[in-house]
Amino acid sequence: MRYINVKEAAGKWNITPRVVRQYCEDGRVEGAFKTGTIWNIPEDAVKPERKQPASGRTAVPDDLLARLRMEKESMMPGGIYHLIQIEFAYNSNRIEGSRLTHDQTRYIYETNTIGFEGGSVNADDVVEAVNHFRALDYIIDHAKQHISESMIKKLHMILKTGTQDSRRSWFAVGAYKKLDNEVGGMTTAHPEEVPKKMKDLIRQYNMTDNKTLKDLLDFHYRFERIHPFQDGNGRVGRLILFKECLRTGVLPFIIEDDIKMFYYRGLAEWPRQKGYLIGTAESQQNKFREILDYYHIRTD
Secondary structure, three states, X not given: OOEEOHHHHHHHHOOOHHHHXXXXXXXXXXXXXEEOOEEEEEOOOOOOOOOXXXXXXXXXXXXXXXXXXXXXXXXOOOOHHHHHHHHHHHHHHXXXXXXXXXXXXXXXXXXXXXXXXXXXXXXXHHHHHHHHHHHHHHHHHOOOOOOOHHHHHHHHHHHHOOOOHHHOOOOOOOOOOOOOOEEOOEEOOOHHHHXXXXXXXXXXXXXXXXXXXXXXXXXXHHHHHHXXXXXXXXXXXXXXXXHHHHHHOOOXXXXXXXXXXXXHHHHHHOOOOOHHHHHHHHHHHHHXXXXXXXXXXXXX
């Protein structure tokens, strides 16, 4: 018997690796077994059929935000809240240089302990993973509120509290930057410009309703160009983006680490060619739609 891995099965069945992994975890792939953290899947295994809701089962919300809030309160394992916590923290922190693996991020979330084998880990990587779990809880709790400066600063405080940066005199946790910085070779707003630029950005964004994906990405680009904090801007920006998807009804998405170069290109080219960033976001929306479909959550 020849076995294939999760990535190969995903390509064969035209679904994402995370859905294949979830099928295996649920025991729905006949003959699949785990060696360490690696799933071994029979080459001739058949793609599982989508589950149909069982009649008479306990009613659960089919709205994403309602489901997230329900699962957050109950701390239910294996649900979409559980999955998003791990995927979002792993990918967003990894984009910014975290060296935690996906399995290590999962281990921290599921056990609230460290204890890894095979070497040491950076303390800040662990702290920022845990902080990201808390930051996602915050945006779930405040998803329906409009963006405000206090909300953005609160997210930064949650993300950076307890890190090495927080002990540096020049680093402002939960407050705008004190020193000039740049991102991707591009200049950003000077510290003295940040308060006014942020007020103007938020006021202009909140003036209109019926937001589209393009509107959300435009806010994200402008936020990242201001770069209001000394560090943590990307993670705060992506959390706000996810929150606004929940608030406005735009299909959410998580920017994955393995496409970060497309994401960076999209941000750099936004003033000239908006299609790059929109296309990147739409590709991630398609992956997120598969997750919603798996958990029977509507996408309209």
